[in-house]
Amino acid sequence: MEEIKRLRAEIDVIDEEILKLLNKRAKLAKSIGEIKKQLNLEIHSPEREREVIDRLVKLNKELYGEEFPSEAVKHVFREIMSACLSLEKELRVAYLGPKATFTHQASLEHFGLSAYYIPVPTIRDVFVEVETERVDYGVVPVENTTEGVVNYTLDMFLEFSVKIVGEVVIPIKLHLLSTSRSLEEIKEVYSHRQALAQCRNWLEKNLPHAKLIETDSTARACEIVLEREGSAAIASEVASYTYHLNILAENIQDNLSNYTRFLVLGKRDMKRTGKDKTSILFAVRDEVGALYKALESFYKYGVNLTKIESRPSKKKAWDYVFFADVEGHIEDENVRLALEMLKERTQMVKVLGSYPRAITEEG
Numbered sequence: 001m002e003e004i005k006r007l008r009a010e011i012d013v014i015d016e017e018i019l020k021l022l023n024k025r026a027k028l029a030k031s032i033g034e035i036k037k038q039l040n041l042e043i044h045s046p047e048r049e050r051e052v053i054d055r056l057v058k059l060n061k062e063l064y065g066e067e068f069p070s071e072a073v074k075h076v077f078r079e080i081m082s083a084c085l086s087l088e089k090e091l092r093v094a095y096l097g098p099k100a101t102f103t104h105q106a107s108l109e110h111f112g113l114s115a116y117y118i119p120v121p122t123i124r125d126v127f128v129e130v131e132t133e134r135v136d137y138g139v140v141p142v143e144n145t146t147e148g149v150v151n152y153t154l155d156m157f158l159e160f161s162v163k164i165v166g167e168v169v170i171p172i173k174l175h176l177l178s179t180s181r182s183l184e185e186i187k188e189v190y191s192h193r194q195a196l197a198q199c200r201n202w203l204e205k206n207l208p209h210a211k212l213i214e215t216d217s218t219a220r221a222c223e224i225v226l227e228r229e230g231s232a233a234i235a236s237e238v239a240s241y242t243y244h245l246n247i248l249a250e251n252i253q254d255n256l257s258n259y260t261r262f263l264v265l266g267k268r269d270m271k272r273t274g275k276d277k278t279s280i281l282f283a284v285r286d287e288v289g290a291l292y293k294a295l296e297s298f299y300k301y302g303v304n305l306t307k308i309e310s311r312p313s314k315k316k317a318w319d320y321v322f323f324a325d326v327e328g329h330i331e332d333e334n335v336r337l338a339l340e341m342l343k344e345r346t347q348m349v350k351v352l353g354s355y356p357r358a359i360t361e362e363g
């Protein structure tokens, strides 16, 4: 016990030191904010934030052998910079709500707890908020490892001129939430279509007679469940706290490594960080080998194509557009040349954005 007391006293001294340094850091950030305002510069600098995190994770590995986990370094500094930024400017972020959706969780992970979050009811509304500059950023889901692409999000890029300025990838852990305490009482299960689909096998095995009802979001399912006895929602752990629901069963998704990718939308071009991705939209001519010729542009300049999706153009029947992700930034020479060639070989090319790749557990 004496030993614990002594060690805690040491921790107290360190905590005070951390606190002192945090306040010193906040003051410096405020000064940077004032200079940026005078010079009319963009206050939020995601490129700088990325640089800070990358540098510290590297130091943490090289100097300290990750005594403090690098994953935690990312989270701690995410929050420190979120708080410092809030002293310079209020960052407004719209996301596909309501509160406690996975998009909310992804937004918090990307912008930290100190941003001002605005839940909006539909993916289209997120695009509208960003396009009309009522918010600085928007966050929408775009694809899931089990269920595939969120077509609705891709289609919005045909209508709006917002840019992709970032991406967030989070593991999706789905739980069965209810006001009831036992599985036997559950007659109805509410959730978003994709969440219900992701738990198909578990539901067939454990609740074969329950009625499955689709809702607009996992969070909306929780709101309904609060008012209906004998019902359960499939939603996140954050939703269980937010709506004060019991977790009846944990991790019920069929595929245990289930991830969703979200896009961060904004209005400006992002600077090159060296770990970037570029998303493009293109339409090919109606002729033999058109897609082959288009994709040859990437092959010729050694640009790695990480994803390609086709969607109806909505202009003409059987007319398609392609959404593609490539590695690199539009200012990288090989990406620039590949896009020039792509423009010559297609009907239309629209760069949706070059942005820093998601910070994942692998780094």
Ligand SMILES: O=C(O)C(=O)C[C@]1(C(=O)O)C=C[C@@H](O)C=C1
Pocket: 029, 032, 033, 043, 044, 045, 046, 048, 049, 052, 080, 081, 082, 084, 085, 088
């Ligand atoms: O370096 C800056 O430009 C700052 O404003 C400071 C700081 C930080 O806390 O490190 C805060 C907000 C920016 O988005 C980036 C970094």
